[in-house]
Amino acid sequence: MTYAVFILFTLMALCGGVLVVTQRNLVRAATALVLSLFGVAGLYVLLEAGFLAAVQVLVYIGAIAILIIFAIMLTRRMVQGDESGLNRQWGWALVSAVVMFALFCYVVVKAWPLALGAVSAPAVPADSTEALGLALLDWEQYVLPFEIASVLLLSAMVGAVVIAREKHDS
Amino acid sequence: MIPLSWYVLVSAALFCIGLFGVLARRNAVAILMAVELMLNAVNVNLVAFWRYGEPQAMAGQVFALIVFTVAAAEAAVGLALFIAIYRSRDTVAVEEIDLMKG
Amino acid sequence: MAELTVLQALGPLSPQLVLLLAALLVLGLDLAWGEKRRGWLPSVALLGLAGTIVATMSLWGRREVLFGGVFVVDPSAVFFQVIAVLATALVILMSIDYFEGRATYTGEFYSLLLVASLAITLMAGSTDLIMVYLSIELLSIVSYVLTGFMREDRRSNEAALKYFLYGAAASATMLYGMSLLYGITGSTNLEEMAAVLGADAGGSMSWVVLAAVMLLLVGFGFKVSAVPFHQWAPDVYEGAPTPFTAFLSVASKAGGFAVLLRFFLTALPDLSVNWVGLIAALSVMTMTVGNLMAIFQKNIKRMLAYSSIAQAGYILIGLVCWRHTLGAYGGGISGVLLYLLAYLFTNLGAFTVVIIVERATGSNEIADYAGLMRRNPWLAAALFVFFLSLVGIPPTAVFVGKLLIFSSAIRLGYYGLAIIGVVNGVISMYYYYGVMRQAFFLPPKEDTPIVASPPLAVALGVTLVMTLGFLVFAQPFIQLASWSTL
Numbered sequence: 001m002t003y004a005v006f007i008l009f010t011l012m013a014l015c016g017g018v019l020v021v022t023q024r025n026l027v028r029a030a031t032a033l034v035l036s037l038f039g040v041a042g043l044y045v046l047l048e049a050g051f052l053a054a055v056q057v058l059v060y061i062g063a064i065a066i067l068i069i070f071a072i073m074l075t076r077r078m079v080q081g082d083e084s085g086l087n088r089q090w091g092w093a094l095v096s097a098v099v100m101f102a103l104f105c106y107v108v109v110k111a112w113p114l115a116l117g118a119v120s121a122p123a124v125p126a127d128s129t130e131a132l133g134l135a136l137l138d139w140e141q142y143v144l145p146f147e148i149a150s151v152l153l154l155s156a157m158v159g160a161v162v163i164a165r166e167k168h169d170s
Numbered sequence: 171m172i173p174l175s176w177y178v179l180v181s182a183a184l185f186c187i188g189l190f191g192v193l194a195r196r197n198a199v200a201i202l203m204a205v206e207l208m209l210n211a212v213n214v215n216l217v218a219f220w221r222y223g224e225p226q227a228m229a230g231q232v233f234a235l236i237v238f239t240v241a242a243a244e245a246a247v248g249l250a251l252f253i254a255i256y257r258s259r260d261t262v263a264v265e266e267i268d269l270m271k272g
Numbered sequence: 273m274a275e276l277t278v279l280q281a282l283g284p285l286s287p288q289l290v291l292l293l294a295a296l297l298v299l300g301l302d303l304a305w306g307e308k309r310r311g312w313l314p315s316v317a318l319l320g321l322a323g324t325i326v327a328t329m330s331l332w333g334r335r336e337v338l339f340g341g342v343f344v345v346d347p348s349a350v351f352f353q354v355i356a357v358l359a360t361a362l363v364i365l366m367s368i369d370y371f372e373g374r375a376t377y378t379g380e381f382y383s384l385l386l387v388a389s390l391a392i393t394l395m396a397g398s399t400d401l402i403m404v405y406l407s408i409e410l411l412s413i414v415s416y417v418l419t420g421f422m423r424e425d426r427r428s429n430e431a432a433l434k435y436f437l438y439g440a441a442a443s444a445t446m447l448y449g450m451s452l453l454y455g456i457t458g459s460t461n462l463e464e465m466a467a468v469l470g471a472d473a474g475g476s477m478s479w480v481v482l483a484a485v486m487l488l489l490v491g492f493g494f495k496v497s498a499v500p501f502h503q504w505a506p507d508v509y510e511g512a513p514t515p516f517t518a519f520l521s522v523a524s525k526a527g528g529f530a531v532l533l534r535f536f537l538t539a540l541p542d543l544s545v546n547w548v549g550l551i552a553a554l555s556v557m558t559m560t561v562g563n564l565m566a567i568f569q570k571n572i573k574r575m576l577a578y579s580s581i582a583q584a585g586y587i588l589i590g591l592v593c594w595r596h597t598l599g600a601y602g603g604g605i606s607g608v609l610l611y612l613l614a615y616l617f618t619n620l621g622a623f624t625v626v627i628i629v630e631r632a633t634g635s636n637e638i639a640d641y642a643g644l645m646r647r648n649p650w651l652a653a654a655l656f657v658f659f660l661s662l663v664g665i666p667p668t669a670v671f672v673g674k675l676l677i678f679s680s681a682i683r684l685g686y687y688g689l690a691i692i693g694v695v696n697g698v699i700s701m702y703y704y705y706g707v708m709r710q711a712f713f714l715p716p717k718e719d720t721p722i723v724a725s726p727p728l729a730v731a732l733g734v735t736l737v738m739t740l741g742f743l744v745f746a747q748p749f750i751q752l753a754s755w756s757t758l
């Protein structure tokens with residue numbers, strides 16, 4: 001059963017991904033991106049990271065993917081171009097991506113066993129979401145990254161406004 | 171349980187799909203979408219390693235949350251840039267944006 | 273009582289706090305003051321940087337681990353903080369007149385520049401992959417915005433878009449490497465990682481570590497503009513507002529080196545993977561390609577971009593020689609630090625000249641430097657000094673860095689690297705001479721003299737004095753660098 005679910009989510013993530021990078025129509029590509037992101041959220045559920053799955057749906061799909069769709073709409077005049085969505089070196093890109101994947105397979109299989117049988121991992125504590133929140137605020141753990149992340153968001157917001165603001169009328 | 175390496179292989183596949191998109195797409199928004207795939211591959215890795223390592227230590231999940239945050243900030247700035255450039259020249263196809271050569 | 277301990281714990285973080293407050297203050301005052309008093313904002317930013325330097329001085333020579341190992345304060349972190357603050361202060365001086373009639377929102381420029389400086393100070397002390405990634409991204413995202421700051425200028429727009437696309441892809445690649453490292457070692461902390469990797473006697477982890485290191489080098493190499501991850505640099509340097517180009521060439525690059533040193537020397541010191549060979553290869557490619565491409569450039573910002581790529585190549589030799597710590601001032605690592613400081617003054621000086629000429633002629637073409645000596649002899653002489661320093665002629669600043677790095681290479685037996693470095697220095701004379709020929713031997717197109725405005729004159733004076741008198745004025749830093757062997 002778990003295997004069937006795993007394969008379903010994997011297919012969602014990977015097929016969605018392939019459509020994202022090959023679809024000429026960007027609106028369709030963005031829809032495929034949403035599909036792929038849902039697949040990844042499913043994998044998080046399988047990995048018992050429920051909170052991250054929720055964040056994936058809310059932030060990634062709810063905000064980032066929607067933001068991208070907005071951008072496509074706002075710059076849409078070139079979306080339905082006649083030419084292909086790929087550039088001239090796509091053949092080389094394909095070769096390098098496939099070679100890269102082959103290398104990763106080699107490295108991954110060498111480091112982590114493929115075998116099905118004796119797979120075990122410690123159980124996830126019931127309060128793992130709470131532990132995540134505490135880790136982010138713990139003085140001895142990740143409070144600095146947590147605070148710097150807010151600086152990052154503020155700077156990005158200021159920056160985005162500066163760049164995208166309509167021309168000043170003064 | 172599903173072996174850890176399966177997740178890592180799925181992540182590697184997703185990363186390479188994203189890499190292909192980055193290298194092969196013409197449109198800037200499409201390249202950004204491919205980068206999002208790569209970031210998701212990273213997060214699948216992080217969460218899987220967290221689950222199969224020590225689930226009491228939250229480093230993997232914290233890292234994944236930070237990646238979410240950065241991805242959101244990056245997308246916001248990126249889209250602002252796309253809109254600014256589109257306003258000034260009606261295209262976000264990377265090949266046509268080539269004032270500078272050398 | 274509890275508040276007291278919080279304050280004590282924040283003490284080592286005071287430079288970052290002051291920088292952050294200054295950035296917020298500039299942003300707030302920009303809103304509160306409006307058009308009229310906007311001219312004061314650079315002074316506010318400079319005051320903030322002065323405060324940061326004072327806070328940094330209080331950390332001189334201290335070593336502390338903060339936040340359970342996420343962040344450290346040590347001499348090399350302090351050294352990079354000094355570099356970030358000095359570079360930012362000089363760049364602010366260079367910006368004051370630059371934006372006249374070019375961009376409206378200068379308040380945001382200074383505020384974001386301070387955030388970029390903050391990001392570099394954070395990169396210098398990060399000892400956890402999470403923090404390393406976050407601080408690199410903070411610098412990157414702010415840099416994309418600052419590159420595209422002149423929204424009405426198409427080149428600026430275009431440069432920002434290219435920087436963004438290359439940067440996002442490079443950082444995602446680097447991040448994948450980080451996730452693999454976390455997977456194989458079970459930790460994101462660099463010290464803990466080193467312990468796990470050191471205990472891996474059978475070498476079962478080495479394949480994953482090798483893959484991860486190569487992926488990480490994409491991101492780090494992008495930040496220091498090492499070949500083959502340099503393609504963004506010429507376009508971005510050309511299109512970005514010139515003061516920010518100067519910032520990218522010295523401060524952002526120094527931040528990249530801070531992370532590079534911290535990562536390799538903390539997480540992988542005991543050669544579980546032959547990363548020294550990788551860095552050496554990167555160094556040779558970077559020096560050679562940078563110098564050869566610089567020869568063909570007609571735009572001075574592009575030429576300085578390739579020159580800056582080549583300089584990254586020389587500095588990488590220092591990392592190759594990290595084991596060398598003989599003598600009080602010796603050593604590859606202190607060589608890297610002093611090289612970066614010397615390069616800061618020299619290259620910012622060269623860019624100050626570029627800005628002064630750009631303001632007078634409206635152009636960055638090398639051909640428009642014709643007759644610079646007649647239009648302003650001081651400017652031509654200053655440019656000559658900066659170029660001497662970039663080549664590494666004694667007694668100028670960069671000579672000190674080159675001497676340390678090349679002598680470490682020779683002591684450790686890396687003769688090949690040292691020879692390639694010296695040959696590259698000779699090649700570089702050719703393109704610097706191209707500009708000098710214009711400036712000294714060709715007739716000017718116009719006869720109007722070029723004058724530097726007061727802030728630019730100050731920036732030029734400081735960089736010139738430091739470039740010529742580096743050995744005299746930089747003694748405290750030489751001392752600090754010799755403690756910074758990590």
